[in-house]
Amino acid sequence: MAMDEADARREDLLSALEVIEEQPLAERAAAYANLHDDLARRLESGPRDPAA
Template structure:
């Protein structure tokens, strides 16, 4: 596991705890936002990096 992935994992747990402490409506919105961020991060990891022509 890379350092970048590890730091993302380390940041996730406190963020989830913070979300859990919110009222239900705010919690649902926060989980939806987190879901979108994780989805974008995962889908972005599937792309091959483009190489500059040269």
């Protein structure tokens, strides 16, 4: 992954977190759970290290 792509993903994550933090508590909790699920799916679908 190129550094520009990594920077863009980092900025997207920070933007999502800012939006979540502006929500009322109940909605914030659900939004964090959704974000967690999305990030977990991305990690699980990523390339695997065959040496691990």
